[in-house]
Amino acid sequence: MTGVLPRPTISAPAPWVFPAPRSRRLGNGLDVLVYDLPGRELAAVRLVFDAPLAAEGRDGTASLAAGLWTEGTEELDAPAFARRIEAIGASYWASAGHEGPVAGLTAPTARLGEALGLLAASMMRPAYAEKEFARVVREERDAIEERRARAEYRAYLELNAVLFTPESRLSRPLGGTAADLDALDVAAVRAYHERTVAPSAATLVLAGDFRDTDTDALVDAAFGAWTGTAAPTVAREPVAAGPRVLLVDRPGAVQSAIRAGIPSIDRHSPDWASLRVGTYALGGHIGSRLSTVLREEKGYTYGVFAGNHPLRRGGLTTIACAVETGVTGAALADLAEVVRTTVAGGVGPAERDIAADCFLRVGPVAFQTGDALADQVAGYVSEGLPPGFFNQWQDTVRDVTAESASAALAAQLPFDGLSLVVVGDASKTEAAVRDAWPGELLVVRA
Incomplete structure (x- = not known):
């Protein structure tokens, strides 16, 4: 009988570095x-x-x-x-x-x-x-x-x-x-x-x-033989119209599509990494606060997600989910409560660590193909960022604390600044939307 080979040791993965062009x-x-x-x-x-x-x-x-x-x-x-x-x-x-x-x-x-x-x-x-x-x-x-x-x-x-x-x-x-x-x-x-x-x-x-x-x-x-000069581009700063509440009526709809959002910062901002960590804790994964309440505890939805969508100048922070028509009001009330309490109380150190672990260890897995890496670089170029932005991003994520993530979330996602759109059967949801979400409700036909 041969001897048993020693169990190999497993070391922590080395930090991944985005290649230089x-x-x-x-x-x-x-x-x-x-x-x-x-x-x-x-x-x-x-x-x-x-x-x-x-x-x-x-x-x-x-x-x-x-x-x-x-x-x-x-x-x-x-x-x-x-x-x-x-x-x-x-x-x-x-x-x-x-x-x-x-x-x-x-x-x-x-x-x-x-x-x-x-x-x-x-x-x-x-x-x-x-x-x-x-x-x-x-x-x-x-x-x-x-x-x-x-x-x-x-x-x-x-x-x-x-x-x-x-x-x-x-x-x-x-x-x-x-x-x-x-x-x-x-x-x-x-x-x-x-x-x-x-x-x-x-x-x-x-x-x-x-x-x-x-x-x-x-x-x-x-x-090499390509010639021509493009016309100068124009300023592309979006202009916010202010928070509003809109219900798009789809008679007979069995579900309500919910989307809330607010104009936000872009990847040029020094607060970008902190906002990403805070948003991830709020609704970026299945164990996030929104998912825990709306999906796991209440069973309102298969998935609810909060995300940041940067542009070259400015961007959006949004929350999206779909729920059964009959629970539209209850889901909105719970969504509003989770956002309010998270913004008011901030995120904890454990939530910060989960987000950082995803961005620093799991995120680089997405760049294992040439197409994925080229797409990422194309996005950086279109937003006016340097090709090596990902490495800068990783450094800033490491520096994010629970306190800085909480501060960024409070600054960029105040509940009273959120606009809301619900697409569903107005005859069954209008009163519930009015009760669950503050602001003057506008109902339009699909």
Whole structure:
């Protein structure tokens, strides 16, 4: 009989460090960030534009333009372009966010040059064909109607409209309304492209195993001839409209979608890490205060979540859940009580430790793929943060105390500043909402 091997010792995990990029700027103004990730043979590419929706001009234009980037170039119509993307084992998508559009590619590192060439062609020589434009508009109109039919999404839309004045682009749907799309044409999309899509307003992010790849040469070959200058962006400070209470009537609804929120700080703020810790304790996980009461103790909902949503300037702190129609008032009363008591009494050291452990130990697990890391960097770029922000963020989280988290929560989430939107059957919930939540209630039809 052989001897028993000694039990291996387990040491504490070492702090994870966000990798540093190789950075440079092309002569045309394009910024390039390259992240070498050994073992990731799928390269992730993100092309991020500094073009906030506040400078969009006509609502819906940015989303349509981004949607058409994947629909061919002057040399390749939509089917031929799709076949080329598929032939090299790549995937290509594009979308427009509040801070600007982003184009994303994933391709085998061995075919990176071809993938970059297709991406560059879609920027320099997009087809913007009438046929594809009409199809994308139809698809987007259908998607708009489908999203508005979902109570949770409708609550999200209405909360933004409540929190910001009509003049703020943040108060209106990101992709515009069906009426907005009907008023657009290919000429409007081309005009948006000409004043927005330029190398001087773009950052190219690459992440993957590039040990045997000359990324500089590939980027130069694909994007070196790109020319043009983007129009200056405009200030994008959202304007708060003040706290309001809104009930969107959906007769016959068996559930009420609840969303409360308030304008808040962004990741540039020195209080950002403290606010994140405080919000996590309030409603960021299944053991949080809101979840303990509304889900575990009362059984009102499958999940209730509080979160922080940063923009380049400012942001939102929100609370969201869905409950059965008959308990709408009770759930709102308990939600209000948990927020009040948490803000008044603060969070404890154990709650601080749980949040910090999640952000410092669990959070880095999300960056194990090139796509995840590239997406994170793209978000930093769009918000005007340095590529190494994650490491700064970890340092600030370590310094957060229960006292600083409590102070940030009290400053950024005063209950009397919260706006509320409920989407549900008004005939069964109106009186309950009035009783449970302070403020003048406005009831509108879905």
